[in-house]
Amino acid sequence: MITHLEQELEAVKTRIFEMSDLAMEAIARSVESLKKGDVRLAERVIQGDSELDRLEIAIDEECVRVLVTKQPAAKDLRLVTAFLKINTDLERIGDLATVVAKETIRMAGKPPVKPLVDIPRMAVLCAEMIKESFLAIAERDAARARGVIGRDREIDELNMQIYRELFSYMAENPHSISPALSLIMASKALERIGDHATNIAERAIYYIEGVDVRHGAHEGSEGE
């Protein structure tokens, strides 16, 4: 027998998965716009963010409603509290994707400083981390979620590498300062997205196993 609580949790789950798809799409598109200097695409990312904001509010309301009317316990309670937090992470990821998109618009018409390689690489890593975390939730597979934690270090290193590279461009050519700063902003946004992706994996572990792995509270984590 499927209880009414289970039905409602399933409905919230569907929504948050939908939101994760939108967030991953926003990351991919924002970086695509940056790479190609595609202002139209960047504008679409910025417009699309309102859908993420709308979902965030809807999911929050839905979670509060389930908490008060179904009074979930144990893993059901952990699911709702984890979703409430993941919801915020996804909304922030959407905001950060618009930061990248805005840099595309700022750089519009200016010659590219350099071909983009590392920033798209960061974006792929971020999307993979999010995807893995959600698969972990779907399959209640904590090992899978643990595999995500620590991967943002790779993103951090790419970020630092981009900084060093762009500083050298700026030192050589003052005209590159403005577009280089745009890329630094974009890179920083992706680095922050990696942090939120890590948060999502941590919340996934909390949901599945009930342990809090944040800030190295238990094994496995390097903290936020």
Add this chain to the structure above:
Amino acid sequence: MDKITSVNLTFSYGGVPAIKNINLTVEPNTVMALIGPSGCGKSTFLRCINRMNDIIPNIGIDGDILIDNESIYHRDFDVTGLRRRVGMVFQKSNPFPKSIFENIAYGLRINGIKNTYEIERTVEQSLKRTALWDEVKDRLDQSALGLSGGQQQRLCIARTIAVAPEIILMDEPASALDPLSTQKIEELIQDLKQNYTIIIVTHNMQQAARVSDHTAFFYLGELIEVNRTDMIFTKPDNEMTENYITGKFG
């Protein structure tokens, strides 16, 4: 259209009002929970909806109750028909001291159903609807009094729905049951609203939150607040409601 509408309903026992000026509507296929401290008039209000209070001497009634927009206190109103259209489930399960089968079949017969096949089919359907069939199908001819408290209560619900009512009134239907039986009744209530309109009186606020779409808070015979259940339990408008649901009184 609203299924049930209470219009300025005031009801008194021996000249003392037990509920005052109640205005309340219940939408079809929803669950309305009535909450409030003991003696605030919840059961009185419930019994006004199937005119069960009529049999008590020295009562006074003012205002009206409409079902499908029709006044049930109008003198031409068919009260016998009303009892079939509005089923009731009580706190203490009250199966007849007869077989499980007869408990349901009896009500069908007095409602004029004579066809054995139809009776058997309805008994089975009602027991399935209340998730009791698998538990009792091999002992339908045994006494209903041999069932557990939770099973007896589900049998009473099966008996109620067998005669195809439109409205089911429940007065603390789970207050005498263990947690597992309570959970089964609560799941059942949420399933049944697809076909019926349900009003449930409960002392358990968490239960009201779990099973109902709307909640009405009664206090000293007055309806203080009625709203969507999630609103009542997250942001009630009235301070008295807030105090009650947060356990500050009652």
